[in-house]
Amino acid sequence: MMPDPMLTVRDARVRYGDREVLHGVDVDVTAGELLAVLGANGSGKSTLLRAAAGLTPADGEVLVDGRPRGPRDVALVFQHIHLVARRSVLDNVCAGALGRLPLRCSLVPALFPRAVREEAMGCLDRVGLADRAHDRAGSLSGGQQQRVAVARALCQRAPVLLADEPVSALDPAAAEQVLGLLTELAHTGGLAVLAVLHQPALAARHADRIVGLRDGHVAIEGPAHTDVGALYPDARELETAS
Template sequence: MGNALSVKGLRKSFGDRTVLNGVDFEVRAGELVVLLGANGSGKSTALRCVVGLAEADAGEITVHSGRAAMVFQQIHLVRRRNVIDNVCAGGLAGLPLSRSLTPALFPRDLREKAMACLDRVGLADRARDRAASLSGGQQQRVAVARALCQGAEVLLADEPVSALDPAAATQVMELLVELAHRDGLAVAAVLHQPDLARRHADRVIGLLHGEIRLTTPAAELSDVDIDALYAPDRVPA
């Protein structure tokens, strides 16, 4: 499949600190790409620039079809609301202001779409439960459903499993794989777990000091590659 997201020459600084220095990458429809790198390497900033949460200083960002939506390490559900209301929030941008102020006014077609998105992530049976009653992994799957309710064709995930136990992390990563391979979304995820990248990603992009240092099929990611990204100044024994 063709590119769903293209990023060219992306640059971003915060004051005197350069966070992204001419970054180029693409994500194809039907592909899960993982961005790896140490803290401060620019991974999360790159995704935030794609969705407009950070303004790039230079470069070109193109979402070729549909729209991009993002899920975060901090899941940002309204915990006192029920699950389906949280998912409906993903579709509020298409409503008149008067219909978006309270869940009681959400139209039926939005609720039907939200229910379909919940079914897609395996949580339709929890639609009426309060978000606070769900486990961390379930809450992250609700956040993915909310992104799907936005009509996302490009799904970005910023450390989506860092706060989850291993079993829940695996479930979320398997869902991201399914959304790419079965549903044809372009999925890009920032991770700090190279083993999860090897197991679940199609391709890995490695960043160091704001620059891309490697792009490789996940199955070919080596321990030497990982050391180069996470311990570049370590002197071999």
């Protein structure tokens, strides 16, 4: 029997004015699984992720571990990394804990409690960057900065990690490293990871399952090696995405 999903999205519908761009989409992600969401530009994949995160108003239901999604249930990693470049790597990761800390900690990073700093160091160790903890975040490469963003998400202690095109701005080697990290966090860390990707080949190598969207509908759902050509009406776009 399949385990109960950690993240459940049911009948998700999103409208922009008179135009419905997500048409009753259902998605499940179990703990320990990386689910890749694929599709051509404008297919609704980022809209689905933002609806699951509560960033975009949507009809339907989003559950985490069988309960309505709460504000601390999901952690987010974006294409645009949004680190504070002048702050240390460690301070950036500690920021993931702000949801459970006094407001003054967001104003004066030196006030992060020792326990949070130790937890943040553990998160950096999990992404292989503990040795860069005291460097300025802006001094890191793009791939390293994205790994810091993942560590910051881990510091939120959320059971669900949502990643919106987390590797689209990275070179191929860094993209492989970040996707491998997300897969490891799912498989060994027990997170439910939903990653919107624009590269079917990366999904085939790293994801456990895929969901493919076309025009706001689920067109494909299956194992990571499923043929996704039907998602890309323009063959040139599929070639670019691969």
